[in-house]
Amino acid sequence: MIKFTVKELPHLEARLVKFEIEGGITTPEEAFSTPLPEVAPGKGVILSGRGPIWLYGRLIHHFHPARWVAVFDPRLGGAVVVASHWPEVKPGQVIELDDLA
Numbered sequence: 001m002i003k004f005t006v007k008e009l010p011h012l013e014a015r016l017v018k019f020e021i022e023g024g025i026t027t028p029e030e031a032f033s034t035p036l037p038e039v040a041p042g043k044g045v046i047l048s049g050r051g052p053i054w055l056y057g058r059l060i061h062h063f064h065p066a067r068w069v070a071v072f073d074p075r076l077g078g079a080v081v082v083a084s085h086w087p088e089v090k091p092g093q094v095i096e097l098d099d100l101a
Contacts, residue, residue, distance in 0.1 A: 002026060002034045002051075012095065014044035017063070021051055031055050041065045044089065046079045046097070048072035070095055 001023075007016040017037055031052075036059070039045050045066040047059050056071065060082060063069050068089040070079035078094040089095075 002031060004037050006037050006039070009046070012044060012046075013042075013067070014046055015039050016046045016048060017059070019047075019049035019051065019055075019059075021049070024050070026051070026055065028054065031058065036062050039063060039066055042067060044068040044070065044086070046070045046072055046095070048079075072097065 001021075003020045003022065005018045007018070009016055017039065031054075043066060045063045045068070047056065047063070047069065048071075060069055060071075064083060067086045068081055068084035070081045072079045073094075076094055078096040081089055081091050081093045081095065084091055
């Protein structure tokens with residue numbers, strides 16, 4: 001089972017979408033049948049969680065209408081923007097994050 005949580009990040013005009021795969025393993029059938037959270041297009045989205053690359057592909061595609069989409073990388077201490085419809089936020093930009101708790 002995949003569990004999603006959404007946290008507002010007002011200082012970034014974004015929402016953090018965290019996911020957790022219970023047991024650490026999922027299948028394409030499970031992942032593609034799990035409902036995804038909705039996020040208003042006027043905000044950015046930061047994705048965070050441990051999962052297969054194809055799950056991230058699904059999430060990025062789903063959240064594409066958002067202002068911008070970034071993926072958290074703990075090694076960088078921030079989220080790397082992978083898609084943007086907003087001139088102030090560019091693909092490849094790292095958005096620094098102090099705490100994702």
